[in-house]
Amino acid sequence: AQTVTQSQPEMSVQEAETVTLSCTYDTSESDYYLFWYKQPPSRQMILVIRQEAYKQQNATENRFSVNFQKAAKSFSLKISDSQLGDAAMYFCAYRSALFGGNNDMRFGAGTRLTVKP
Amino acid sequence: KAGVTQTPRYLIKTRGQQVTLSCSPISGHRSVSWYQQTPGQGLQFLFEYFSETQRNKGNFPGRFSGRQFSNSRSEMNVSTLELGDSALYLCASSLPSGGRGTDTQYFGPGTRLTVL
Numbered sequence: 001a002q003t004v005t006q007s008q009p010e011m012s013v014q015e016a017e018t019v020t021l022s023c024t025y026d027t028s029e030s031d032y033y034l035f036w037y038k039q040p041p042s043r044q045m046i047l048v049i050r051q052e053a054y055k056q057q058n059a060t061e062n063r064f065s066v067n068f069q070k071a072a073k074s075f076s077l078k079i080s081d082s083q084l085g086d087a088a089m090y091f092c093a094y095r096s097a098l099f100g101g102n103n104d105m106r107f108g109a110g111t112r113l114t115v116k117p
Numbered sequence: 118k119a120g121v122t123q124t125p126r127y128l129i130k131t132r133g134q135q136v137t138l139s140c141s142p143i144s145g146h147r148s149v150s151w152y153q154q155t156p157g158q159g160l161q162f163l164f165e166y167f168s169e170t171q172r173n174k175g176n177f178p179g180r181f182s183g184r185q186f187s188n189s190r191s192e193m194n195v196s197t198l199e200l201g202d203s204a205l206y207l208c209a210s211s212l213p214s215g216g217r218g219t220d221t222q223y224f225g226p227g228t229r230l231t232v233l
Contacts, residue, residue, distance in 0.1 A: 035221065043205060045224035091160065095222075104150065104162040104173050105209070105222055 002027045004094050006108035013082045014116050020067075021077045021111045023092030030054075031097040034068065034075045039110075040088040048090070051075065053097070079113075087115045118144060121210050121225035129231045135196040138228045142189050142210030148172075149191040150222060151183060154205040163206075166191055195230075203232045 003026045013019035025034070036048040051059045051068050058066050063083075067076045079086055089110045096103040122141045130136050142149050150173075151163040162175040166185035183193040189210075195202055209222035 033221070037224075042226070043229075044226050045207060045209075047221060047223065050221055104165055104175065105152075105160075106162075107160040109159050 002029070002032075002094050002096070002106050004092050004106050004108040006090075006092055006111050008111045009109070010112045010114070012114045012116060013079070013086075015082055015084060017082055018078060018080045019082055019113065021079075021090050021092075021113070023075045023077070023108055025073050025075065025092070025094050025106075027073070027094065027096075029096055029098070033095045033097060034066075035093040035095070035105075036064070036066070036075075036077045037091045037093060037107075038086075038088045039091065040085075045091070049077065082115050084115050084117060087113055089113075121208055121223055123206075123208050123225040123228050125228060126226065127229045127231075129233065130198050131233050132198055132200060134198050135194060136198060136230060137192055137194045138206055138208075138230075140191045140193075140208030140210075140225060142191070142208075143212075143223055146210035146212045146223075147189050148211045149185055149189065150209045150211070151191070151193050152207045152209065153177075154207055154227070155203075160207070163193065198232045200232050203230060205229050 005024045032053045034051045038046045049061045063080045065078045091110045092108040094106045124139045148167045150165040154160045165173040169185045180196045185191045205227045207227045208225045211220045211222045
């Protein structure tokens with residue numbers, strides 16, 4: 001079964017600085033998606049960034065970028081120029097790309113990010 | 118385009134009662150998944166519906182059930198509520214991308230269920 005591990009329960013960053021959140025996963029599949037979701041105090045899960053496993057290029061969305069290491073099964077999120085609004089719980093998630101198969105989303109335990117002014 | 122909507126947003130029930138939660142996916146999305154989020158267990162997958170058929174089911178007791186209608190709206194039902202069912206229930210919809218069958222899930226705001 002696929003598992004997702006986030007080893008950092010809490011992280012802190014100074015406003016305008018850069019922070020990296022770690023995520024590792026375990027799978028025997030070759031085709032899958034990886035996601036980072038953000039959950040602020042409002043509890044609304046917001047998609048931050050998405051990576052397709054067959055693409056070697058790391059995904060980037062404005063200040064958010066990932067370091068996807070497929071062989072190492074590692075998927076870290078880098079937030080540049082951190083802003084107060086980035087404070088939230090961040091979840092790493094895995095989803096198989098197999099159609100009709102067991103492709104439910106598997107989430108890590110989350111990393112709570114605090115941004116200090 | 119409107120996002121995923123869930124109703125009600127908050128619900129208080131007592132043990133033994135049953136509850137029905139509703140989810141309206143993003144227009145055009147045909148896949149709806151349900152998750153339970155608790156402080157102790159984190160985010161756990163309940164089930165997924167696609168074109169009115171349950172495609173996947175998580176490891177939850179039979180008290181948890183769901184269905185999907187022809188307009189892709191989905192409901193989940195929990196019967197004989199227990200204290201441990203208190204949680205945030207999240208619904209997510211996705212549009213299976215051509216041929217690959219899976220795509221990004223977009224979440225609703227959740228329904229906060231409290232069982233007393």
